[in-house]
Amino acid sequence: MNTPALKDWPLWEVFVRSKQGLEHKHCGSLHAADAAQALHMARDVYTRRQEGVSIWVVPSVAITASNPDDKGELFDPAADKIYRHPTFYEIPEEVGHM
Amino acid sequence: MYTQAMDIPDESGKKLAAVSNAPSDQEAAFEARIDADGRIEPQDWMPEAYRKTLVRQISQHAHSEIVGMLPEGNWISRAPSLKRKAILIAKVQDEGGHGLYLYSAAETLGTSRDQMLEGLHSGKAKYSSIFNYPTLNWADVGVIGWLVDGAAIMNQVPLCRCSYGPYARAMVRVCKEESFHQRQGYEALLVMMKGTEEQRAMVQDAVNRYWWKCLAMFGPPDADSPHSAQGMRWGIKRISNDDLRQKFIDATVPQAKVLGVTLPDPELKWNEARGHYDYGQIDWAEFWNTVEGNGPCNKERLATRVKAHNDGQWVRDAAQAYARKQKERALKEAA
Numbered sequence: 001m002n003t004p005a006l007k008d009w010p011l012w013e014v015f016v017r018s019k020q021g022l023e024h025k026h027c028g029s030l031h032a033a034d035a036a037q038a039l040h041m042a043r044d045v046y047t048r049r050q051e052g053v054s055i056w057v058v059p060s061v062a063i064t065a066s067n068p069d070d071k072g073e074l075f076d077p078a079a080d081k082i083y084r085h086p087t088f089y090e091i092p093e094e095v096g097h098m
Numbered sequence: 099m100y101t102q103a104m105d106i107p108d109e110s111g112k113k114l115a116a117v118s119n120a121p122s123d124q125e126a127a128f129e130a131r132i133d134a135d136g137r138i139e140p141q142d143w144m145p146e147a148y149r150k151t152l153v154r155q156i157s158q159h160a161h162s163e164i165v166g167m168l169p170e171g172n173w174i175s176r177a178p179s180l181k182r183k184a185i186l187i188a189k190v191q192d193e194g195g196h197g198l199y200l201y202s203a204a205e206t207l208g209t210s211r212d213q214m215l216e217g218l219h220s221g222k223a224k225y226s227s228i229f230n231y232p233t234l235n236w237a238d239v240g241v242i243g244w245l246v247d248g249a250a251i252m253n254q255v256p257l258c259r260c261s262y263g264p265y266a267r268a269m270v271r272v273c274k275e276e277s278f279h280q281r282q283g284y285e286a287l288l289v290m291m292k293g294t295e296e297q298r299a300m301v302q303d304a305v306n307r308y309w310w311k312c313l314a315m316f317g318p319p320d321a322d323s324p325h326s327a328q329g330m331r332w333g334i335k336r337i338s339n340d341d342l343r344q345k346f347i348d349a350t351v352p353q354a355k356v357l358g359v360t361l362p363d364p365e366l367k368w369n370e371a372r373g374h375y376d377y378g379q380i381d382w383a384e385f386w387n388t389v390e391g392n393g394p395c396n397k398e399r400l401a402t403r404v405k406a407h408n409d410g411q412w413v414r415d416a417a418q419a420y421a422r423k424q425k426e427r428a429l430k431e432a433a
Contacts, residue, residue, distance in 0.1 A: 008418055011205070028268070029202045031211060033414075034421035045195050048188075049275075068141045 011060040012038040014045075016052035024056050032057075132333055137263045140206040148332055151325070152262050153207050155334065157214045160200035161225035164218070167193045168399055169233040170242060178236060185282050186239065192275050199268040206264045219404050227385065228315050230393030237290060237297075237304035243283015244357075245305070245312045245350070251276050252346045253316065261333030284353065291358050298358070305354070306362045313377070314385040316343040322382075347375050 009031040015024035027046050032038035038057040047055065066074060082088050091098055124143040131138065138144055167190050174190065177183035201211055217223035228246055233239060254276060257269040290297045317339040320326060329335035337345075347366075354361050365378035387393065 009414070028199060028271075029205075030198060033417035034424060037417055037421070044191075045198050048191065048195065065141065068139070068143075 009033050012042070012057045013060050013063060014038075014042040015056040015058070016042075016046055017054040018052055020053055024054065027051075029060060132261055132331075135333065136261075137266065138261055139263045147328075148334075149207050151329065151332070151334060152265065153204055153209050155329075156200055156204040156207075156265055157209065157217065158224050158226075160197045160204060160214065161218045161223055162229065163193050163197035163200060165225045165229045165399055165403060167197075168402055169229055169231075169395075170239055172233055173236065173239045176236070177239075182286065189243070189279050189282065192279065196272045196275070199271055200265075203262075203264040203268040215407070219400070219407065221391065221400060224389060226315060227388040227393060228311055229399060230388050230396045231307070231311060232395055234307075235300055235304065237287065237300040238308070240283045240286035240290065240301070241304040241308045243279050243281075244287060244353070245283075245308055246315070247276060247279040247283060248350060248353075249312045249315045249346050251280060252342050252349070256336035256342075259333075259336055265334075284357070287357055287359075301357075302359050305359045309362050310380060313343055313347070313380050314382070316340075316346065318382065318385075344374050347377055351375055 011029055012032055012035075013029050014027055016027045017024045030038065030041050030045055032041050035057060039055055042055045042057055046052065078084075125145060128138070128142070128144055128148075131142075138148075170186060170193075171190050174183060174186050177186050201214060204214060205211060214223070218225070233242070251273065254269055254273050258266055258273055260266040260269065287301050290301050317323060320338045320340045323339055326335060326338060330338070351361065351366070363378045365376060367376055368374075369376045388396070391397075
């Protein structure tokens with residue numbers, strides 16, 4: 001069986017804004033011939049129950065991701081900088097909410 | 099819908115025993131994350147066998163969603179009312195969507211959509227054997243929603259905690275939609291049970307034909323499931339076949355009572371000591387025969403699926419030609 005189906009349809013990442021005022025959130029991916037078709041398909045695949053009011057589609061190849069091997073190097077330095085968090089500072093009770 | 103196929107060997111599983119030659123510190127990091135009930139993401143290192151198991155399971159799951167559209171699709175044009183027709187179209191569309199979420203999740207493991215479709219269309223890959231049985235009358239559509247999707251939910255809820263992130267996320271989405279599938283089926287049967295004697299007999303007949311096949315959906319008994327232990331170890335499988343089956347039976351017996359049907363198992367009775375229902379023997383010979391391709395509808399389902407795919411070829415070609423033309427036009431205008 002020859003199925004030259006989707007190998008030439010690029011992959012798109014789909015981001016949906018669930019309601020006005022919220023950010024677009026990644027919700028999945030799909031294959032489509034072009035951006036317009038990707039939008040149409042994203043609407044059918046990811047918003048059948050009013051899950052969104054706006055959709056972004058981005059070619060998957062356009063995304064540059066950090067390398068998991070660099071995770072330590074990139075993110076660990078933040079671990080010992082607890083003074084960046086408000087809870088690091090002790091404030092007298094009588095000051096109240098700050 | 100879902101696949102029972104967690105433990106069903108197919109072509110892709112043949113190289114499962116391959117030993118990875120990756121450095122052991124990567125393997126140790128992987129094992130540590132699994133032990134800590136952490137999640138694995140596509141870019142993370144993973145043992146080849148873990149990747150292959152997931153590709154096989156997720157693609158079989160996706161195929162089951164896609165083939166699962168066929169038995170119910172048969173009834174769209176014959177639904178008894180406009181309301182039931184709209185509901186059925188929505189459900190079948192959901193199954194198509196579930197297939198797409200799952201294919202996408204499998205693709206993150208480095209397999210292509212084409213490879214997976216080729217596996218399905220050539221008969222190399224498996225899908226849930228429940229779809230190789232015919233839907234003979236309208237009550238079958240209700241019973242598929244109630245029992246088949248009910249069994250699916252039992253199996254899919256624990257998969258939301260699967261160790262592989264993209265699979266778990268796809269399952270969260272699927273599970274949110276699955277509840278509608280079961281409820282619409284049960285409600286359609288309730289309506290029939292309030293109808294004529296003939297309608298009630300149709301419901302009972304459909305239950306009789308589907309009950310044992312639904313129990314088999316959970317896969318072979320734990321003792322005969324060679325992949326189960328490794329799947330559990332890796333956090334791909336969370337609850338064993340037999341435990342899921344028992345959960346399903348315990349949940350379904352009271353629902354059958356409310357509906358007013360009997361379940362076709364003389365050995366089905368409450369066991370006070372176990373706190374569960376006891377049940378009779380499942381016909382595993384029939385199950386395996388269907389898995390091997392000899393069920394009543396295997397050939398018809400596959401042929402329908404391949405035909406639908408081939409008939410859609412011109413649409414895919416046209417979309418691609420259009421995209422290419424638009425791109426060329428944009429380039430020319432820019433020049």
